[in-house]
Amino acid sequence: TPVTGEQRQQPNILITGTPGTGKTTLSELAALALSFNHVNVSELVKERELHDGYDAEFDTYILNDDKLCDELEESLGTVAGGNVVDFHSCELFPERWFDLVVVLRTDNTVLYDRLAERGYSQRKITENIECEIMQVVSEEAHDSYKPEVVVELQSDSVEQMEANTEQISAWVAQWHAKRSA
Template identity: 35%
Template structure:
């Protein structure tokens, strides 16, 4: 069974994935699978340009967690979308040394539910699980994801709406 762990950069995907790996759940990082699909580099955004459609089409499913902000493009058995309050997300991304433009783009993406909307468009709602990581420690978040992995949680989306309280950050 392949579980996609996705969300805007800074929501906790990698940290949660590393905790799940410690618990014996296999983890594959999207970034380790996209090399052959790199089309170039976006210097302005300090990121690689990936042929994500070809990557998703040719991806060989893995057992366990596939982690990354494009994981929801894949045909996974379950999709977990991590969310984070935009003001906290901004602090986290700033702490990583991201440019103001990159921070703003990711904050806007979170406010507008981009990862959730894309996952919904691709998969419908029946395999989507949304988790608000705001104020949640890594262990607690990993516990919630592990419940999903084990099949002990029901799909749930629509638990956060950042647009009204944080729309002025757009």
């Protein structure tokens, strides 16, 4: 039977949010602070070719959910746990993989500047700004995971990024404290 949260030695954390909200930056910081493994799903999809080709119109890889989940099961399905997973979507993953789902939120104007700096096309910027305004990822997270698992964190400033790293570390400490109680 598949491993669930009760059996894990360390929790698995998903950091999700609209592109540009700071998932990779926060995931790296949190993984470093916790000595967890950072799994950058977008990079993994490219490296291991967990896709069915490239969609030029939408400037994105066509995700192969089955291939991706099979690959991730190797690390997320273990008793060891201790992964920080970084991806802009969250509904394709089995619920049992994650003990905490962090949804990063960013102010529209701040996000616009970050995406422009990244060299995104106007179309892609607009698409992502709309995604953030419509709270697409937030709704997806609340539809896919139990309310007590989902936490929304603001990610407009470096100060917030540092506070978010600390909050995640504190959450992990709490997770361990609850089990030994």
